[in-house]
Amino acid sequence: MRAPRIGVVDSGGPPDAMTGARAFHPRGDGPARPDRLGHGSAVAAVLARAAPGAELLHAQVFDATPVTSADRVARAVEWLVPRADIILLSLGLATDRPVLRAACDRALAAGVCLVAAAPARAAGTCWPAAYPGVVAATGDARCDWDELSWLPGPVVGAWCGSPERGGRGMGGASLAAARVAGHLAAGFPGALADPAAWLAARCRFLGPERRRA
Template sequence: MAVVRRLTVGIVDSGGPPDTMADARAFFAEGCGPAMPDRLGHGTAVGAIIRRAAPDARLHHAQVFDDRPITSADRVARAIDWLSADCAVIVLSLGLASDRRVLRQACKAALARGCSLVAASPSRGGPCWPAAYPGVIAATGDARCGWPDLSLLPDGVIGAWCASPEHGGTGMGGASLAAARVAGHLAAGFAEAGSDPFQWLAKHARHIGPERRLAAVPAR
């Protein structure tokens, strides 16, 4: 009998609750070590969204935040390198203001391994990384989207549910939770998504632009 492997989703964030952290790793300014329980609550929220979307998925945490939401391109890059060894999907509910070679190379290597990378892309301000890299799925919050919905926005950004007040959300919200939701869509439909997850997400978009339904999927 063939053994069916559980799909693994890597989470680059602040960690998770203690019962999910046995296999987690923390990436420090220098080196790495055992992860601590989540002190910000953000990684826990991201994990809960993915678990709700894909209950059978295995979650693998890489901790790059300590007690403040501040990290570096090097820490994130090392987390991606580590997770890409066994994760089909990696979600980065974060964005860095500058393009850094070490981060760009880590993303390129993970994509070459067949990992799907989903990263937060805030709707305001300039580009952020890793969402701006080719091949990385950029995700942002779209208040039109309920839990099951997706949208296709300009520049190939995928919009999704983001715990917005329009849908009863309180507390955390925005692009970071939308990235988690998009990763959850992928985790739930990974067998269907095949080798082009962006096209699969775009094909299932309920909205394109401000009002129109999806008519054609642009190349990205």
């Protein structure tokens, strides 16, 4: 059985992990540079810990700052569709754009699993996590490394600690999305037949954390 292939739409990785990587610029695309932000490297470290045998392919949409566009992310997703079993998007955009929706629809239709970071409920909606069929993931402080929770949305909650010490823009949802993608990669190929059901069956916690008064 071959190893799962995970496409990482982020800021890239360290120099020794950039073979085959591609950068998606505001105008056009080209060879990727090593990670200058730190975000993609931290996300990749979570994936490597969760699924050591997985093959990672970086699609770079961030440069030296945590700013990108729906068009850049959409082009990265399109490029990864024939190359990946799982596409991880540890990012979220504040506005629903047709170009991103269409790219995600095509990926899902091709049988690729999409995992995206979702903010805390109070922070509102973000995309692509809000698209139907995309596995939305957020941090849940109740979850240890191997645990999951099933939250309204639905959203999958996961470990969001940061021993990797990610760079700017690194939040709980970013690491949690990587952790959820890692769960799916560890369960490959069976987990991808119905990712949501596979994750739901493994959740320790049901519903949001209830804080004591």
